[in-house]
Structures are given as C-alpha cells and as structure tokens.
Amino acid sequence: MPFTFSVAEYADMIYVYGFCDGNSVHAIAEYQQRFPNRRLPTRRVFTGVYQTLRDTNYVPVQNRTHVYMNFFDHKDLGNHLLQ
Helix, strand or coil: CCCCCCHHHHHHHHHHHHHCCCCHHHHHHHHHHHCCCCCCCCHHHHHHHHHHHHHHCEEECCCCCCCEEEHHHCHHHHHHHHC
8 A cells, every 4th residue: 555645644534434334435425525625545545544554553654764653652643533
C-alpha cells in the first residue's frame, strides 16, 4: 500500500470503516460526505489500512523513510479518535 495519506486521514478512514461495519463501499460514501475536500480513498485503501493496523498495530506514515508509526502510542491520534 503506498503511503499517500496523513496519519489523521488514515485515522479517519479507520473510524469511518468501523462506523460502516467494515463495508468499504459504504465507507467510501461516508468518508466523502464527512470530508468533501479530501482525496477519496479507494476500497483497497480502506481495507488495507485496517488490515495493516490489525496485523502490525501500526498505521502507514508518509515520510522520507516510509516507516510505520505505532498507532497506539500516538496520544494526539488516540484523542482524535475518541472525540
């Protein structure tokens, strides 16, 4: 999966994907409704970021080295999801 979205965008994708009970078609529509000014992820992006989080406890992060960031250690991201 190319790392083309920000951590906040990935967090919102995971939230919306869960909100839509893991239905990626519905998640695309919901994401577009909630975030009309953002790039629209494909079904594969929704399922891929969710599976990556489940398998590794990390979300992909775009930077020079393409490293992963521990999803559960990032306090701002966790607080964002709880709002």
